[in-house]
Amino acid sequence: MGSDPLWTGYRYRAVDDDGWLTFWRLDPRDQPFELHDWLGRPDRPGHRLWLRAATPAGVRASWRTTATSVTLEIRNTPTIYAESAPVDFLLNGELHYRQPLDFGEQQITVPLPGSGDLEIWLPQAGAISVRTVSFTGEAEPLPPTGPRWITYGSSITQCTGANGPSETWPALVARQHGWDLVSLGLAGECHLDPIAARTIRDTPARLISLCLGINIYGGETYNGRTLPGQVEAFLRTVRDGHPHTPMVVITPLVAPTLEGKPNAVGLTLDDIRACVSLGARTLADPDLHLVDGRTILTPEEARTLYADDVHPTPDGYHLIATRLAPLLTLPL
Template sequence: MSASTLARGVAVGDPSVLFRGAVSVQPGPPGPDGRPLWWAPWRVPYEEAELHLPEGGVGRAAMPSGVRISLRSDSRWLRCRYQADPAPVLNGPQERPRLDVRVDGRLLRTVRLRADGGDQEFEVPLGGQRRDRLVELWLPTYNQFRLRLLEVETRWQPDERRRPRWVHYGSSISQGRGAASPSTAWHALVAESAGWDLTSLALGAACHMQPMTARLMRDLPAEVLTACVGINSQALGSLGPETFTAAVIGFVRTVRERHPVTPLMMMSTIYAPDRESVAGPSGLTIEDCRARTARAVELLRAAGDLHVHYLDGLKIFGPSDAELMLEPLSIERLHPGPAGHHLFAERFLDHLGMVPSLIARVSA
C-alpha cells in the first residue's frame, strides 16, 4: 500500500490489518471518492454497542485502550491525521490525551494529542536510515479516536507476528486510568514483556460481569484469559451478597462454552483504602468481594474446572503500595499512578508465572 493510496484515506480492504487489539473497526461516512473518511476502533462490536451497555457509557467502548496501529516499514517518518474526542471528566486528576509511538518494541515518543473532535495531525521521525522497522501507535486510553490518514514515505506491510492472544476484562483500573501514557499502562507492560497480543475489554465503571461481556470473551480467540472484578459491582451496587458469587460462576461458565481448557485467571480488585470495609449500596465491602471471588473459583474447581485460577488483588497492589496511587488523600483512592502501573505489571507477571497450566498452554 503506497503513501499516495493512504493519502486518499486509509484505503484498506480489511482495516484489521492495521488495528491490533480492536474487537471491531467502524468505517466513517464515505468521502468524495466513496472511501470512508475515517476508521474508528471499538472494543465491542460497534453495531451492537448499546446491547453491551444499554444503560449508557457506550463511549467507553470506543476508547481504544490497549489498541495499536501496527505496521512494518522502512520509512524514515510517519504522518498521522486523526480526530480525538475529549475525555470524560473524572474524579481526581484528569486523563490527558496521549499516543505512544513505539519502534521495534521501544518507546520512541509520546505525542500529546489535541482532543477537540476536529482534524489534527502529527509527524514523527522514525530514524535517519532506511531499514525495516516495526512501528506501533498505542492509541489513547480515555479518548475516542478516529484515524483519518496514515502516511509513510515508502511502502508498508501489516504486522504479521503470531503471538499468544491475551484477552483481559476489568474496570478503569484495567482500562489504564492513571498510567503516564498508553503503552505504560500495566496491561500494555505485561503484553510487551510476555510477548502477548493484547485485547482489552476493560471499561471504566462498567465491569459488572454482564452476560454480553461474557459472551464476547467467549467468542474471542485467546490462549490466555484474565479478569479483574469487584470494584464497580461494589461501588455501584450492581451485585449484592446473594448474586456476586453466582455472577462470577455464570461469567466463567459462559466463557467456558468455547474456551473449555484455556487458562483463566479471576483476580479480585486491588487495594481500595476507602472501600475495604465500607459497605456499598448493595451491602458488600471490597473485602466481601474478594472472599466471594475466591469462593466462586473454589466451587468451579471443585466442579472440575482445573484451568480456572484465583489471584488475590492485594498480592498485586496492597496497603503498602497506597503511596503509589493516583488520587491524593482528599479524594477516594482507587487507581495506581504511573509508578504503580509498573509495579502492578511486574507482580502480575510474577503471579501468572506461578500457574503451570498457563505457562504450558502459552508455550505450546
C-alpha cells in the same frame, strides 16, 4: 506512501462516510442504537459502557519500515467525560515519540530514523477515531504475533491515568511476554455484563484474565446473595467458548481508604473478594486460578502509588505489571 494498517486489539470496527475508523472492543451490532449514537447521549441504554467500548485501549498496529517519517490522521471527539490520552509511537520495542491530543481532527507527523519496526498504540482514553497512516518511504504492515491474551476489568485495567497507552499494565505485561493483547478494561463498567462475557467467549485466546469486583463495590451492582451467582454465570459463558483455556480471576486490589467500609448494599471490599472467589470456585475448574488482589500491592505501596482511593499513578501501573507478569503465564 500509504500503508494499510493491520490494527489489532478490538472486536469490531466501524467506518463512517468520511473514512474515519472507530474501534469497538465490544461488538455493538446487536444493540438498539446506531453505531455513533452513543456519543454525547447519556439517555441511551448503557451509554457509558458503550462509550468505554469505543475507546481503543490496547489497539495498535505495527510496520517494518525504512521511512523517514510517519503521519497519523486521528480525531479526538469531546464527550461528557473529559479524559483523553496520548498516542504512543514505539520503535523496535522502545518508546520513540508520545503525542498528546487536542480535540478535533489532527495529523501527527513523527520523524523516523529510516529503518526499524514501528508500533502505533492508540490512546487508552477518549473518543478516538483514525483515518490514514502514511509514510515517507517504504513500510510493510506486520500482523500481530504471539499468543492472544484477553484481560477484562475496570479503570484499573483500562489505565486511563497511565503515562501512555504502551504503559498501561496490560500493555507492559503483553510486551514483556510477547503476547497479542486484547484489553477489555472498561472504566467504571466492569459489572459482569453479558455482552462482555460473549465477547470473551467468541474471541480466540490462549489466556484470559479477569479483574473483578471494584466497580461492583463502587456501583453497588450486586449484593451478597446475587454476586457469587453472577460471577459463576459470567465465567460459564466464557467457558462455553474456551473449554480448557487457562483463566485467572483477580479479586480487588487493596484500597486502604475504603477497606472495611460497607457500601450501600452492605458489602465491604473483603466481602466482594469472598463473593468473587466463591463464584469462581463453584466451577471446580482445574484451569481456573484465583489471585488475591491484596497480594499485588501492599497497603503502604497503595498509599504511595494511588492517585485517589482506587486508581494507581503511572508508577503504580508499572509496579502492578511487575507483580502480575509472573502470575500470568501460559502452560509449557
